[in-house]
Structures are given as structure tokens and as C-alpha cells.
Amino acid sequence: MKTNIDPVKISEFKCMREPLSLEAVIRESNRCLLCHEAPCSAGCPAGTDPGRFIRQIRFYNYKGAARTIRNNNILGGVCAFICPVEKLCEKECSIKALEDPININGLQRFVVEYGKAFSLEPMKVSSKNMGHVAIIGAGPAGMSCASSLATLDYDVTLYEQEQQAGGIARYYIPAFRLPEETLNDDITNLLSQGVKISHGKNLTYIGTITDLMKRGFDAVFISTGLSKPFRLELLEGYINVTDYLSFLRNIRHDFTAPELKNKNIAIIGGGSVALDAAVSASAAGASRVYLISLEHLKELPADQEEINLARLMNVIFKAGSQITRVVAEDKQITRLTGIETDWKEPDNYHPSNARQIQGTEFSINVDLVVQAIGTCPDDKITRFARGVEIMGKGTIVTGSDFSTNLPGVFAGGDVVSGGATIVQAVGDGKKAAESIHNYLNKRRANQ
Amino acid sequence: MSKPNPLQINFCGVRFENPFCLSSSPVGNHAEMCARAYDAGWGGVVYKTLGLEKSFRVVMPSPRLNAYNYGDKRVIGLQNTEQITDRPIRDNLRDLAWLKKSYPNKVLISSIMGYDDEDWAELAKMSEDAGADLVELNFSCPQMAHKHAGHRVGQDFHAVEMFTRVVKNATRLPVIAKMTPNITDMVPVALAAKDGGADAISAINTIKAITNIDLDSFTPMPDIHGNSAATGFSGPAVKPIAMRFVSDLYNSKQLNLPVSAIGGIETWIDALHFLLLGATNIQVTTAIMRYGYRIVEDMIEGLTDFMNDRNIGSLDELIGQAARMIVDPSEFDTRHQVVAVVDPEKCIGCGQCFISCRDGANQAMKFNAAKRKVEVDETRCVGCLLCKHVCPVWDCISHKEVDTLTTRHAAIF
Ligand SMILES: Cc1cc2nc3c(=O)[nH]c(=O)nc-3n(C[C@H](O)[C@H](O)[C@H](O)COP(=O)(O)OP(=O)(O)OC[C@H]3O[C@@H](n4cnc5c(N)ncnc54)[C@H](O)[C@@H]3O)c2cc1C
Ligand SMILES: Cc1cc2nc3c(=O)[nH]c(=O)nc-3n(C[C@H](O)[C@H](O)[C@H](O)COP(=O)(O)O)c2cc1C
Ligand code: SF4
Numbered sequence: 001m002k003t004n005i006d007p008v009k010i011s012e013f014k015c016m017r018e019p020l021s022l023e024a025v026i027r028e029s030n031r032c033l034l035c036h037e038a039p040c041s042a043g044c045p046a047g048t049d050p051g052r053f054i055r056q057i058r059f060y061n062y063k064g065a066a067r068t069i070r071n072n073n074i075l076g077g078v079c080a081f082i083c084p085v086e087k088l089c090e091k092e093c094s095i096k097a098l099e100d101p102i103n104i105n106g107l108q109r110f111v112v113e114y115g116k117a118f119s120l121e122p123m124k125v126s127s128k129n130m131g132h133v134a135i136i137g138a139g140p141a142g143m144s145c146a147s148s149l150a151t152l153d154y155d156v157t158l159y160e161q162e163q164q165a166g167g168i169a170r171y172y173i174p175a176f177r178l179p180e181e182t183l184n185d186d187i188t189n190l191l192s193q194g195v196k197i198s199h200g201k202n203l204t205y206i207g208t209i210t211d212l213m214k215r216g217f218d219a220v221f222i223s224t225g226l227s228k229p230f231r232l233e234l235l236e237g238y239i240n241v242t243d244y245l246s247f248l249r250n251i252r253h254d255f256t257a258p259e260l261k262n263k264n265i266a267i268i269g270g271g272s273v274a275l276d277a278a279v280s281a282s283a284a285g286a287s288r289v290y291l292i293s294l295e296h297l298k299e300l301p302a303d304q305e306e307i308n309l310a311r312l313m314n315v316i317f318k319a320g321s322q323i324t325r326v327v328a329e330d331k332q333i334t335r336l337t338g339i340e341t342d343w344k345e346p347d348n349y350h351p352s353n354a355r356q357i358q359g360t361e362f363s364i365n366v367d368l369v370v371q372a373i374g375t376c377p378d379d380k381i382t383r384f385a386r387g388v389e390i391m392g393k394g395t396i397v398t399g400s401d402f403s404t405n406l407p408g409v410f411a412g413g414d415v416v417s418g419g420a421t422i423v424q425a426v427g428d429g430k431k432a433a434e435s436i437h438n439y440l441n442k443r444r445a446n447q
Numbered sequence: 448m449s450k451p452n453p454l455q456i457n458f459c460g461v462r463f464e465n466p467f468c469l470s471s472s473p474v475g476n477h478a479e480m481c482a483r484a485y486d487a488g489w490g491g492v493v494y495k496t497l498g499l500e501k502s503f504r505v506v507m508p509s510p511r512l513n514a515y516n517y518g519d520k521r522v523i524g525l526q527n528t529e530q531i532t533d534r535p536i537r538d539n540l541r542d543l544a545w546l547k548k549s550y551p552n553k554v555l556i557s558s559i560m561g562y563d564d565e566d567w568a569e570l571a572k573m574s575e576d577a578g579a580d581l582v583e584l585n586f587s588c589p590q591m592a593h594k595h596a597g598h599r600v601g602q603d604f605h606a607v608e609m610f611t612r613v614v615k616n617a618t619r620l621p622v623i624a625k626m627t628p629n630i631t632d633m634v635p636v637a638l639a640a641k642d643g644g645a646d647a648i649s650a651i652n653t654i655k656a657i658t659n660i661d662l663d664s665f666t667p668m669p670d671i672h673g674n675s676a677a678t679g680f681s682g683p684a685v686k687p688i689a690m691r692f693v694s695d696l697y698n699s700k701q702l703n704l705p706v707s708a709i710g711g712i713e714t715w716i717d718a719l720h721f722l723l724l725g726a727t728n729i730q731v732t733t734a735i736m737r738y739g740y741r742i743v744e745d746m747i748e749g750l751t752d753f754m755n756d757r758n759i760g761s762l763d764e765l766i767g768q769a770a771r772m773i774v775d776p777s778e779f780d781t782r783h784q785v786v787a788v789v790d791p792e793k794c795i796g797c798g799q800c801f802i803s804c805r806d807g808a809n810q811a812m813k814f815n816a817a818k819r820k821v822e823v824d825e826t827r828c829v830g831c832l833l834c835k836h837v838c839p840v841w842d843c844i845s846h847k848e849v850d851t852l853t854t855r856h857a858a859i860f
Contacts, residue, residue, distance in 0.1 A: 023841050034738060059714045059745035063752045118756070 016177050016309060017081055019113065020106040029058040032102050035094050040104060043092035045427035046144070048073040050089050050104045057107055066115025069108060070123070074147035074190050075140055077182040078169055079423050080108035084272070084303040088423065116185060126194040128155035131218040131440050135159065136206065136384070138197055139167020140422045141223035141413025143190050144429030145436075150193035152437050157217075158195060161202040165190075167225055168414075169422060172248045174280050203384035209409055210386075218443075219436045222385060222396060222404075222411040223429065226375035226419055232268065234323060235369060239331045244269070244277045244372035251280050260284040264365050266336055268323065269372030270295040275306040275315075277370050282313040289315045290364055294341055294354050296320040321362070322354060337363045377415050385409065393418060402432035403439070410436055453754045454490075454747060456762045458705055458728045459621035459646045461580050463554050465490035466762065467718065467743050470649075470709045470730030471558035471583065471625075473529065474740075478542035482549065487740035488747055491554030492546070493730060496531035496585045497539050497570055502562045503593045505533040510669040515658040515684060524684030525733050526658040528590050528669060528676065530597075531560050540577045547578030558625070559614075560585040562596055567610050568617035575618045582620050584611060584645075586636075587627035587652030590678040598652065601627035604639040611643025623707060626650040626692070628685075633692050634699045641704055648696050649707035649730065651689045653679025682733035686711025690724055694770045697725025713742065715749030722762060723769035784856040785830035785846040787811070787823045793843035794820050800834035800844065808833045809857060829858045 020028065038051020049072050056065035069076035085091075085105045093101035130153040135142045138160035146156045164170050166183050191197070206212065209220055229243035244267075251260070265281045267274050270293025281289045291310065293300060297319045300307060310317075320341055327335035340360035344353050377394040389397040389405045395418045396404060396411040403410050412428030414420060454465035468491035469475040469484050481492045498505060508528050515524035532539060547555050557574035559582060561567030567584075574582050586607055591597030600606045607624065614622055624640035626633050628651040637648045655677045659668040667675035689710025696706045708726030712718055713734035721729060734742055759765060789800075796819030804812035811827035812834055823834075835844035849856050 055741070056745055056748070059742060059749065060716050061714075061745035061749040061752075064745060064748040067748075 016305075017105065017109065020103070020110050022110075024103075025057060025107060025110045028103050028107055029054055031095065031099075032058060033094055034058065039092035039094060040089040040102070043089045045088070045421070045424045046073045046075075046079070046430065047427065048076060048079065048089075048108075048423070050108070053111060054102065054104070054107055057111060062111060062114045063118060063120060065111040066120055069112060070115065070120065070189060073423070073426055074144050075169075075186050075422060075426050076108065077112045077186045078140075078178060079426070080105045080112055081178045081182060082169070082173060083423050084305075084421060086304055088421075112182075112185075123189055123192050124151065125192070126150035126155065127153045128194065130154045130437075132157070132216055133219045133221065133436060134206075134212050134217040135221045135223060136203065137167065137222065137224040137413070137415070138162075138165035139223055139225050139413060139425065140169060141225070141415075141425035141429040141432075142167070142221065143187070144426040145221045145223065145412065145433045146195045146429075147190050147193060148430045148433030149436065150190075150195050152433065154437075156195045158197045159201045159206050160197055160199050163199055165197055167425075172245060172252065172276075174248065174252055174276050176283070177276070203380045206384070208384055208386055209388075209406065213408065218440055219408045219410065221402075221429075221432055221436065222381070222388075222409070222415060223413040223425070224377065224381060225414040227378045228376050228394070229371065230374045230376065231371055232323070232373065234326060235268075235333075235371060237331065238326070238328055238333045238369075240333055240367065241369045241371065244273045244370055245375065247277055247370045248273070248280060251284055260286045260368070262287045263367035264288045264290075265368045265370065266290045266292060266364060266366045267370045267372055268292050269374075270300040270302060270319065271372065271374075272302045272306055274372035275300075275302040275310050277372050278315045279306070279310050279313050281370070282310075282315055288364075289313075290318050290366075291315050292318040292321055292323060292336075292338060294320070294322055294351060295349055299349060318362070318364075321360075322351075322356070324356075324361075327363075333366055333369055335363055335365055336369065337361065375419065381415070401435040401438075402428060403435055408439065410439075450755070451760075453751060453760055454762060456727060458707070459581055459623070461554055461621065463490040463728065464552070465747055466722070466727065466729045467491075467746050468493055468554070468556065468707075468728060468730045469735065470732045471496050471556075471585065472732040472736075474732050474735040476532070477534070477538075478545050481542075481546050481555075484735075484740045484743075485546075485550045485553045488743045489553075489740065491556060491580075491728075493556040493558050493583055494539070494543060494546075494579075495534075496558040496560050496588070497536060497574070498531045498560050499536055499562075499566050499570065502566050503596070505530045505592070507533055508669075508671045510671070513658045513668040515680070515682075522682060522733075522737055524656075524658065524680055524682040525736065526656055526669070526678055526680050527653065528671065528678045530591055531585065531588060536573070540573055543574065543577035543579060547580075554580050556581045556583050556623070558583040558585050560588065560591075560596055561610065562593055564610070564613045567613045571614040571618040571620070571622075575620050579620060581623060582614060582618060583623040583625050583649060584614060584640075585625050585652070586610070586640075587625050587629075588679070589627065589629055589653055589655045590676065598627035598629050598655075601625075601636060601652075602630050604636060607636055608639040608643040611640045611645050615644035621646040623647040623649050625652055625709075626696075627652050628654050628688060628692055628710075632695075634695055634702060637696055637699070637702050637704070641702060645704065647705045647707060647728075648702070649709060649728075650692045650696060651685070651710045653681045654685055654688065656680035681710070682737075683711045683713065686717060686720075690720060693721055693726055694724040694773050697767055697770045698773060713738070715746045715753065718746055719750060719753065719765065720769075722765045723767070724773075725767040725770045727762075727766055781859075782851050784849050784851055784858050785832070786825050786828040786849055786856070787830065787832060787834050788845050788847050789821055789823055789834075790843050790845070791820055791822075793840050795840060795843075796820055797839060799837045799839065803833050803837045811857065826855070827857050830856070 041051035053065040053068040090101040138158040325337040341354040413425035471493040557579035559570035586601035588597035624645040707728035708721035709730040801814040
């Protein structure tokens with residue numbers, strides 16, 4: 001990761017995770033212990049198999065490494081840029097007992113680029129003779145499920161309400177963390193498998209699951225993600241309050257937009273999305289960016305990489321505190337009052353467990369407040385997927401095989417997990433594809 | 448993958464699905480190991496050298512191995528004190544027969560070592576009966592405890608010829624003679640094997656070497672209860688020497704036999720080097736001891752990609768391509784010389800090239816202390832390119848050609 005950043009220049013650098021040189025790749029792959037039953041591979045929720053592709057790199061089988069990634073993870077390019085590796089593959093790296101973990105995502109980026117530069121053979125095109133599957137939502141989960149089903153020779157149609165596929169990766173993750181070209185490359189691979197994407201169709205247009213089945217689909221996979229942000233009651237009704245999704249969607253590509261220049265911005269939340277919002281605000285020229293979270297610095301759920309970046313970008317951490325009061329004029333918040341907090345019980349980071357520390361009140365001037373405290377699925381699903389069992393916060397209930405209570409209806413990704421990672425969504429999509437295949441095999445056997 | 452397999456090759460009339468084989472050693476000690484190697488993708492197995500316990504009972508010493516490390520690089524070479532198999536011949540033959548029956552399309556090569564004519568003949572017959580496709584004659588183990596075996600035989604032209612003939616008379620199988628590198632010139636020994644009727648030559652077996660000394664006891668390692676010996680050295684460190692011998696064999700017009708290359712092979716690039724120097728078959732031990740049978744997957748995939756990318760349909764198009772360029776040093780063109788070229792943008796100012804050129808070459812590298820950059824004095828550069836080899840930035844120092852008929856060059860006084 002970059003370690004010296006001029007805050008105003010962030011919009012100029014192409015990417016936070018820089019490419020590795022060939023020398024670095026050779027050095028890094030030689031550091032790898034080539035473990036038996038590689039723990040890094042076990043640490044990847046999508047089964048990308050880093051243990052294998054690093055071995056392939058080590059023995060100069062670069063194209064083979066590129067194949068491993070492409071066959072195991074249709075978003076292998078994207079993951080190499082945005083996976084929180086310190087919590088996944090690199091967390092499990094055996095060499096950590098002796099020294100720094102292997103830079104797995106760096107090796108992955110190199111190999112994906114290599115596969116592109118030296119043109120890997122085209123992917124196998126689905127013969128489409130195994131049946132029809134509809135997938136609602138072309139985010140990571142939907143794309144991964146589509147790819148695996150195409151490999152199994154299904155005829156797959158993705159329905160996507162947006163103009164382009166990619167889900168959160170397309171519209172919300174800041175461009176300095178994920179180059180658009182990388183996402184496009186991964187999608188090109190998917191399309192080359194013979195998968196169709198039908199754009200701009202939201203659930204009301206598609207109709208209900210019953211309608212889809214009537215149109216000849218043998219199974220449906222729901223991967224609509226999360227799109228309804230949570231809001232704090234305290235901030236309800238004010239004009240200059242937004243949520244991180246709207247905020248990031250607008251700012252994602254254009255840090256030169258004038259609205260944020262020299263403004264004071266408060267971000268509420270301590271997860272990765274809050275950090276993305278904070279860094280983006282800072283990059284857009286905000287004068288003071290506050291990050292207000294109940295979690296203390298070492299408890300922040302965000303990745304260390306993002307926290308480091310935020311520090312380089314002069315984000316002011318109000319970690320271990322909460323907002324208690326709002327000062328507003330004409331529905332416009334001008335000041336937030338907060339107080340530092342502690343936990344009543346250790347290791348429980350739920351707001352109800354927070355305890356205010358008297359005498360630590362603070363107040364900050366703000367021009368904009370961004371809430372980044374989580375999201376839940378859109379209500380539309382309840383209508384579309386009538387009969388599908390849904391939990392309190394709107395997430396879909398599935399078994400470990402991603403099947404819902406309705407036969408032939410499967411779901412995965414954030415709409416089931418309530419919010420995880422891209423690589424987790426890819427893993428869900430793969431496993432769901434297997435379940436769909438098993439389900440249809442059984443159905444075929446009974447016919 | 449509808450294209451024909453570009454790696455399939457004929458060696459001594461036997462079809463190999465790929466040229467990659469285990470060389471005779473612990474990696475092919477018994478059937479279960481060889482079966483796993485076949486499953487991993489190896490095209491053939493040279494089984495651990497058979498011997499007859501009625502003639503000589505092998506007992507291995509321990510510790511059996513010592514590693515040669517360099518800086519943080521471990522096992523760039525491996526020293527072993529291992530002899531031929533210590534298993535009873537009956538068990539080994541049963542294993543060979545089972546392997547051939549279970550893997551009829553894979554190649555099974557029986558390596559043998561006798562102590563007299565009868566042994567050699569008996570082992571050859573037994574190998575054929577067990578179902579081996581070829582026999583390899585081990586004339587080259589450098590640490591046999593038996594006085595008339597191993598590389599002592601391999602250094603004796605007469606014995607090599609005689610034992611090869613005995614084997615040829617005893618079996619119809621093609622015969623490979625495995626050479627010791629512990630000799631000045633390998634070609635005469637190979638010719639002796641050819642005179643005895645050998646169908647192919649394999650090289651190299653291990654090089655006699657000492658890898659380390661314990662500084663407390665002053666005992667070389669491995670310390671075998673207070674003693675040690677110069678014994679068989681293998682692995683990446685021996686590859687340059689093996690490449691020399693393989694090209695010598697291939698380039699000998701008189702010999703004109705197929706060569707199976709052994710010595711320090713780990714990757715498809717190593718294998719390709721040997722193919723380009725004339726090998727038709729590839730054998731591996733130390734890399735498997737270090738990394739396991741799995742490395743063959745990358746040899747197969749890597750070499751197949753290399754060939755497909757260049758539209759090379761068969762290994763025959765590669766074999767010997769580089770050997771043709773090997774000449775006697777007296778034939779070098781010395782009219783054309785080179786001088787080093789430094790890319791000032793890439794120079795990081797460490798001065799390693801300066802030190803090496805000053806103390807190990809011709810004092811042609813100038814070091815600008817103020818700017819921490821180097822510059823080549825072309826009037827002094829002899830074009831050895833030591834600087835390029837020591838430079839930590841891989842593409843910082845290159846070279847350009849100088850025609851000495853028109854330009855003065857420091858190599859010519
Ligand atoms: C700002 C931000 C940053 C993140 N950073 C990272 C990161 O660095 N690393 C990481 O691993 N994860 C990150 N995540 C999490 C990650 O993006 C999600 O876990 C992942 O995208 C979930 O994939 P999904 O396919 O389940 O859902 P989504 O990506 O949300 O995709 C759902 C898709 O369904 C479509 N859809 C929804 N409703 C309908 C409908 N009615 N009709 C048709 N289509 C519909 C949506 O348009 C969308 O394309 C981040 C998330 C956010 C919000
Ligand atoms: C432990 C060990 C045992 C070996 N035993 C034999 C043997 O029994 N017969 C034989 O022909 N070569 C034997 N060799 C030599 C190898 O077959 C091979 O020729 C040599 O190690 C060089 O190849 P490498 O660098 O790939 O290991 C042995 C090598 C090692 C390291
Ligand atoms: S490698 Fe195996 S056989 Fe050799 S010393 Fe270690 S444990 Fe014993």
C-alpha cells in the first residue's frame with residue numbers, strides 16, 4: 001500500500017494497491033513456504049486457492065496461475081484490489097510465525113494482469129443445454145453464481161436494475177481502491193462464458209418469482225444485496241444529512257466536485273464504508289473530516305490498510321464516542337455535540353453496551369453529516385419474492401446450501417448475510433450454483 | 448484442449464506422455480510412492496536402483512543428508528550419502544510388477560546395479576520379467592560401500608562396456624547407461640557404453656562434494672558418528688555442470704545417442720534448458736525431495752503454454768536448438784565487443800557495480816559521490832558485465848556492441 005500520500009493528490013493516483021514488479025513477484029513467491037494443505041487457501045471464502053497460484057508463480061507457471069484465479073473466482077481481478085486480505089488469506093499465512101505474511105493480493109494482481117497481457121485462451125462457453133436460471137442482481141454474488149452455472153452449461157440470465165453490472169463494486173467503492181478497468185475485465189470474462197445480462201429491469205418489471213418460473217426458468221437466485229441505509233433517529237429530518245451510499249455514489253469518480261471544498265464533514269460509523277467516506281471527503285478537499293465511532297481505534301471493524309490511509313489523509317478520529325445532540329438552524333445542522341464512551345461489558349460492541357464518560361463532552365462544527373452505520377435489503381424483495389422467508393431486518397433466510405423455503409428459489413450474498421465482503425459474496429454464488437445444480441439434477445432424475 | 452499433446456515424446460522407442468520422470472532415488476523408493484507420482488502427472492519413473500542382497504547387503508548411514516545453503520536461500524544443493532535400495536529384491540520386483548499392471552500407459556524404468564556379470568544379467572532379466580519398459584544401468588553412485596560398484600565402475604571404460612554388453616545380452620529392453628560426472632570428460636565413457644550396446648545415455652548422477660564443516664568438532668557434514676566423506680551432491684547448484692555434460696553428449700557426432708538429462712531440474716524452464724541442449728528425456732530428484740511430486744503440474748502446464756504460445760507442436764522442434772550454438776572458445780568472434788550501459792534513471796546509487804568493477808574488473812565504473820550515481824568510462828570498460836550481474840536493479844545495466852575495427856575497445860590492447 002502507498003505510505004506517503006499528499007491528501008490533495010489522492011485523486012491523481014490510480015490505485016491504492018500498487019502493482020508489484022516482476023522482481024518483487026519472484027522474491028515474494030520465493031518467500032512462500034508452499035505449505036502442505038495451504039492455510040491461505042482455506043482462508044479464502046471464494047476458494048480462489050492462493051496456495052496453488054503462488055506455487056504456480058514460484059515455478060514460473062504464470063499463465064497457469066492466471067487460469068487458477070480465473071477459474072476459481074470470476075472476480076479474481078477485483079478481489080486482488082479490494083479483499084481485506086489481512087482478515088482472510090494473509091491472516092492464515094504460516095510464515096507469519098517467522099516474518100511478514102506473503103503479499104498474496106500483490107501476487108494476485110500481477111498474475112491477473114499477466115493473464116490479460118499474454119492473452120489466456122478464451123473461457124469455455126456455456127452450451128446452455130442444462131436448463132434456465134434467472135439471477136436477480138448482477139453484483140458479486142450474482143455474477144459468481146452465473147459464472148459457475150455457465151461452467152456447468154446452464155443458460156443464465158442476470159437481471160440488473162442498474163445500467164451496468166458490478167453491484168457495490170461498480171457504483172460505491174471509491175475508484176482509488178478499485179480501478180474500473182479491472183471490474184470491466186472480470187465482467188468481460190463472465191460475458192465470454194455466454195451469460196446474458198438484462199439491464200435496467202427492477203423487480204417490479206420482472207414480476208414475481210412465479211412469473212419468472214412461468215416464463216420457463218427452472219430456478220431463481222436472488223442476489224440483490226443491501227440498498228436501504230440505516231439512519232439514526234437523532235439525525236432524522238435535517239437537510240444536510242446523508243447516508244454513505246448516496247455520498248459515495250456521487251463522489252466516487254469525481255473528487256474535484258466543488259461542494260465539499262473547505263467544508264467540515266462528520267462521518268458516523270467505524271467500518272470500512274465509513275473509512276471510504278472519510279477518505280473520499282478528505283480527497284475532495286474538505287477542510288476537517290471527523291470519524292465518529294463507538295469503537296475505539298483498535299476496535300474499529302475497518303481494515304488496518306484503510307485506517308492507515310485515513311490517517312495519511314488527516315481524518316480526525318473521534319473513536320470511542322457518540323453524538324448526543326444536534327444544533328440546527330432551518331433544518332440545517334451546524335454543530336454536533338458528542339461525548340466519549342466506554343463499554344459496560346468487554347468485547348460487546350453493540351450501542352446498547354456503550355457507557356458515556358462524564359466530563360468528556362465535545363462539540364464540532366459541521367456542514368455535512370454522513371451516516372455509515374449499515375444497510376438492509378430493499379423492501380421490494382418482499383413483494384417480488386412473496387412467500388420467501390425473511391428475517392427482521394429484511395435479509396432472506398436460507399439453509400447452508402443457500403436454498404430458501406421455496407423450491408427452486410435460492411439466495412446469497414449480502415441479501416442473506418446482511419453485509420459481508422465481495423469475496424464472501426463470490427463464495428456464496430459459487431456454492432449456490434452447486435446447490436442449484438444438485439437441485440435440478442434431482443428434479444431431472446425424478447422426471 | 449482438443450490439440451494433440453505437444454509434450455508426448457518417443458525415447459528409445461518408448462512413448463512418454465511427457466518427458467518428465469522421477470530419477471532413481473528415494474523419490475521412487477516403492478510402489479505407493481511411484482503411484483502417487485504417476486497420479487500427479489509424471490510421465491515416467493526410474494525406480495530406485497535395484498541390487499541383489501545376496502551379493503551385497505546395503506545399510507544406509509545417518510544422518511543421510513546435508514544441505515548447502517547460501518545466505519537466506521536454503522538447499523541450493525543437497526549432499527547425500529545414500530546407496531542403492533536397501534529393500535529386498537523380492538519386494539522391489541513385486542512393486543515393479545504392480546506398477547506396470549496398474550499404470551500400463553505410464554513408463555516404468557528399472558535402474559539396476561550389479562557387482563559382477565551374473566548380477567547385472569540377473570537384474571536385467573528380473574526387470575524385464577517384472578514389466579519394466581527400459582533399464583537404466585547405474586554406473587555412477589559415488590558412495591557405494593562396495594569396492595567394485597557405483598562411480599568406480601563409471602570411471603572405468605572397460606567395465607562400462609563389459610557390463611553394458613552383459614545386460615544387452617540378457618534383455619531385449621532398451622538400455623540407458625547413467626553416467627557419473629566425477630570424471631574429466633564424459634564422452635569417452637558414453638562411447639564405451641555405446642560400444643557395449645547402450646541405446647541411450649543419462650546424466651548426471653551426483654557430484655562428489657563436501658558441503659559444510661561443523662566448527663565445534665571440525666567434522667565435515669553430515670557427521671556420521673564422527674566421520675564424513677565427499678559424497679553425492681545434487682540440486683539447483685549442479686544444474687550448470689549437468690547442462691555442460693548433456694550438451695557434450697548431444698554434440699558428440701560419434702556418440703549420437705538420445706540423452707536423458709538429470710541435475711537440478713525444478714521448473715519447466717530448467718527442463719526446457721536441457722531440451723534445448725539436446726535432451727529427449729528429463730529426470731528429477733532433489734526438487735521432488737524439496738517440494739513434492741506436485742511440481743510436475745507446473746512443468747507440464749508451463750512448457751505446454753510456452754509451446755502453444757509459439758506455435759511449437761512437438762518437443763522435437765526444441766531438442767538441441769541451443770546445443771548448436773556451443774563451440775570451442777577458440778572460435779569466438781572477438782572483433783565485436785560490448786561495453787556496459789547504465790540507465791541513470793534506474794540507478795539507485797548503491798555503488799555495488801562500482802566496487803565490483805574497481806576490485807574485480809577494469810576500474811571502468813565511475814561513482815559520483817555527490818549525486819550517488821554511476822557512469823561507465825567506455826574507454827576502460829572491457830565488457831565483462833560483472834556490473835550488470837551484481838546490480839540489484841535487474842534492468843538497470845545493459846550493454847551495447849562495439850565494432851573494434853572502427854572503435855577502440857579496452858579489451859584489445
Ligand atoms: C462503500 C462500500 C465499500 C466496500 N468495500 C469493500 C471492500 O473493500 N472489500 C470487500 O470485500 N467488500 C467491500 N464492500 C462490501 C461488498 O461490496 C459487498 O459485500 C458485496 O458487493 C456484496 O455483493 P452482492 O452481490 O451480495 O450485493 P451487491 O454488490 O449489493 O449487488 C447487488 C446487485 O443487485 C442489484 N439489484 C438490487 N435490487 C435489484 C432489483 N430490484 N432488480 C434488479 N437488480 C437489483 C443491485 O443494483 C446490485 O447490482 C463494500 C461495501 C460498500 C458499500
Ligand atoms: C538421496 C539421493 C539418492 C539417490 N540415489 C540414487 C540411486 O539409487 N540411483 C541412481 O542412479 N541415482 C541416485 N541418485 C541420483 C539422482 O538420481 C540424480 O541423478 C541426481 O540427484 C541429480 O539430479 P537432481 O539434481 O534432480 O537431484 C540419488 C540422489 C539422491 C539425492
Ligand atoms: S525426513 Fe522423515 S525419515 Fe528423514 S529424518 Fe525426517 S522424519 Fe525421519
